[in-house]
Amino acid sequence: MKALAIAALLAALPLAAHAADKTEAETALAAAVKAEDAAGQVGNRWVPAEAALKAAKAALAAGAWDKAVAEAAVAQAMANRAVEQSHEQETAWRDAVVR
Amino acid sequence: MRKFRGAAALILVAGLLAGAAPAPAASLASAAADQKAFQDNFRSRFPAVPFADFANGPYSVNAPMRKQWEEIMQFPPYDFALDEGKTEFAKPFANGKTYADCFPNGGIGIRQDFPYFDGKTGEVVTLDLAINRCRQANGEKPLKYQTGMMASLTAYMAETSRGKPFDIKIPDDPRALAAYEAGKKYFYTRRGQLNFACASCHVGAAGQRMRGDILAPALGILAAFPIYRSDWGSMGTIDRRFTSCSAQMRSTPLPPQDPAYRNLEYFLSYMSNGVPISGPGTRP
Numbered sequence: 001m002k003a004l005a006i007a008a009l010l011a012a013l014p015l016a017a018h019a020a021d022k023t024e025a026e027t028a029l030a031a032a033v034k035a036e037d038a039a040g041q042v043g044n045r046w047v048p049a050e051a052a053l054k055a056a057k058a059a060l061a062a063g064a065w066d067k068a069v070a071e072a073a074v075a076q077a078m079a080n081r082a083v084e085q086s087h088e089q090e091t092a093w094r095d096a097v098v099r
Numbered sequence: 100m101r102k103f104r105g106a107a108a109l110i111l112v113a114g115l116l117a118g119a120a121p122a123p124a125a126s127l128a129s130a131a132a133d134q135k136a137f138q139d140n141f142r143s144r145f146p147a148v149p150f151a152d153f154a155n156g157p158y159s160v161n162a163p164m165r166k167q168w169e170e171i172m173q174f175p176p177y178d179f180a181l182d183e184g185k186t187e188f189a190k191p192f193a194n195g196k197t198y199a200d201c202f203p204n205g206g207i208g209i210r211q212d213f214p215y216f217d218g219k220t221g222e223v224v225t226l227d228l229a230i231n232r233c234r235q236a237n238g239e240k241p242l243k244y245q246t247g248m249m250a251s252l253t254a255y256m257a258e259t260s261r262g263k264p265f266d267i268k269i270p271d272d273p274r275a276l277a278a279y280e281a282g283k284k285y286f287y288t289r290r291g292q293l294n295f296a297c298a299s300c301h302v303g304a305a306g307q308r309m310r311g312d313i314l315a316p317a318l319g320i321l322a323a324f325p326i327y328r329s330d331w332g333s334m335g336t337i338d339r340r341f342t343s344c345s346a347q348m349r350s351t352p353l354p355p356q357d358p359a360y361r362n363l364e365y366f367l368s369y370m371s372n373g374v375p376i377s378g379p380g381t382r383p
Binding site for chain 1: 133136137140283284287288289290291292294296298302346349350351359
């Protein structure tokens with residue numbers, strides 16, 4: 001029984017997620033802030049992106065590095081999409097005009 | 100032959116420049132054409148709705164909802180705000196002056212002329228902004244824009260304009276046309292996580308359901324403001340509606356009276372020229 005438990009533990013080890021450290025969390029947050037600033041520059045901040053950024057900052061302050069990295073990644077991805085959306089819409093909006 | 104080559108090169112360069120040039124800027128004629136197309140669109144999609152009835156938003160295009168509204172209007176939920184606004188409007192500032200001193204015709208029956216383009220400052224001035232500028236010019240603190248006394252004051256002022264058609268003018272001034280064009284662009288631009296534009300709901304899907312709501316046609320959509328909205332349980336101004344619409348699209352709202360919102364109000368009001376003021380109003 002004991003051998004089985006040890007075997008199961010060993011089998012699970014390679015699957016365990018990499019735990020982030022403070023430096024990784026700070027780097028992820030900095031990238032998210034930069035992306036969100038870019039969304040702000042084009043006047044297209046998204047509510048959930050800002051919420052994720054806020055959650056990332058709170059997690060960083062609380063020492064929850066994994067959560068900070070995950071939330072920052074969400075914020076960064078959404079902010080990047082917001083910038084793309086703005087660039088697309090720079091001309092695409094004209095197609096929607098009632099004529 | 101050399102002359103021909105030169106001319107051909109000129110034509111080529113001109114063609115390339117034309118291809119690379121941005122879309123033509125708005126003109127008074129194009130704005131008027133926009134307005135006609137916009138109004139014709141709603142007229143043709145809702146042929147049974149009298150033009151003036153577009154002032155009543157979703158009630159103009161949905162009979163069961165209209166019936167409920169008519170019953171609600173036996174005891175309009177905005178009446179308290181109307182009374183409060185009337186009292187406040189007449190109350191002198193600390194310096195003895197009143198709101199009436201700030202506006203043409205003493206502020207009575209002028210809602211249909213707002214927003215307007217101010218050639219001196221080069222910006223769009225809404226009624227709400229004019230109210231706060233009046234207060235500040237008379238040594239008073241500005242009011243908050245989205246609800247409370249601002250909604251009460253604009254309710255009273257709108258009520259004195261009931262039945263008067265929107266009469267928004269675009270002066271022959273490039274800055275005014277730029278403000279109009281910016282408002283138009285804002286209206287049709289998709290933004291936020293849901294990738295919606297104002298037009299997504301209020302042009303393309305006007306009259307249809309969005310969950311429990313009937314989407315109001317964009318034509319005349321501001322005529323009833325400020326409104327008592329059951330969803331809010333209180334009065335709200337145009338700023339409150341713009342910011343809540345933005346949030347519903349998961350787009351971070353702009354500050355109230357942001358130039359982008361004022362330009363949007365300018366565009367929408369100009370599109371609605373001829374639709375009578377019906378505010379204050381009620382909405383679900």
